[in-house]
Amino acid sequence: xxxxxxxxxxxxxxxxxxxxxxxxxxxxxxxxxxxxxxxxxxxxxxxxxxxxxxxxxxxxxxxxxxxxxxxxxxxxxxxxxxxxxxxxxxxxxxxxxxxxxxxxxxxxxxxxxxxxxxxx
Amino acid sequence: xxxxxxxxxxxxxxxxxxxxxxxxxxxxxxxxxxxxxxxxxxxxxxxxxxxxxxxxxxxxxxxxxxxxxxxxxxxxxxxxxxxxxxxxxxxxxxxxxxxxxxxxxxxxxxx
Numbered sequence: 001x002x003x004x005x006x007x008x009x010x011x012x013x014x015x016x017x018x019x020x021x022x023x024x025x026x027x028x029x030x031x032x033x034x035x036x037x038x039x040x041x042x043x044x045x046x047x048x049x050x051x052x053x054x055x056x057x058x059x060x061x062x063x064x065x066x067x068x069x070x071x072x073x074x075x076x077x078x079x080x081x082x083x084x085x086x087x088x089x090x091x092x093x094x095x096x097x098x099x100x101x102x103x104x105x106x107x108x109x110x111x112x113x114x115x116x117x118x119x120x
Numbered sequence: 121x122x123x124x125x126x127x128x129x130x131x132x133x134x135x136x137x138x139x140x141x142x143x144x145x146x147x148x149x150x151x152x153x154x155x156x157x158x159x160x161x162x163x164x165x166x167x168x169x170x171x172x173x174x175x176x177x178x179x180x181x182x183x184x185x186x187x188x189x190x191x192x193x194x195x196x197x198x199x200x201x202x203x204x205x206x207x208x209x210x211x212x213x214x215x216x217x218x219x220x221x222x223x224x225x226x227x228x229x230x231x
């Protein structure tokens with residue numbers, strides 16, 4: 001059974017930093033691209049960023065709204081995905097989901113999400 | 121990253137069929153057969169219901185079906201049940217550097 005478990009969310013002041021983690025199990029983590037998707041309170045879903053697998057050189061892509069501030073990384077030896085968030089803004093307040101990329105242009109399995117609140 | 125357009129709400133009575141539209145552009149929905157649909161119950165993670173326009177993952181009821189015409193994709197729920205009451209989001213592949221654009225979301229209410 002595919003499982004994705006996020007952690008690391010919490011309250012942070014504007015301008016601060018936070019690192020989210022996602023522990024994966026139930027599939028061959030190293031084979032898959034992995035993504036982060038967020039959802040602001042009462043709002044829709046927004047794709048945040050992606051990291052490809054080793055075969056595709058672990059390259060990354062980001063939404064314009066977070067580019068230059070957020071960094072997606074992974075550790076295949078630990079079956080873990082990370083999201084380093086710097087220079088946080090109030091508009092970054094959201095539930096952040098770790099999501100498995102099927103490998104054929106769709107997202108299939110989602111974690112339960114972790115809430116990040118940016119507020120003074 | 122412009123969102124795909126969905127109706128804010130759709131409602132129906134138990135047993136009826138409803139259809140949710142998802143309108144994009146020739147750069148996303150119109151260019152690729154990579155439209156997916158997700159169901160999200162309150163305070164829960166999204167669940168994949170349809171992928172690649174019309175394919176259902178294992179375990180998803182055959183009451184859910186998808187289609188696409190031009191720049192608009194659609195999700196149809198037939199034999200509406202109380203458990204179908206949820207938010208639904210479409211998404212489409214867009215490009216290698218911006219792989220996923222989501223719809224604005226539709227709240228489905230079972231009357």
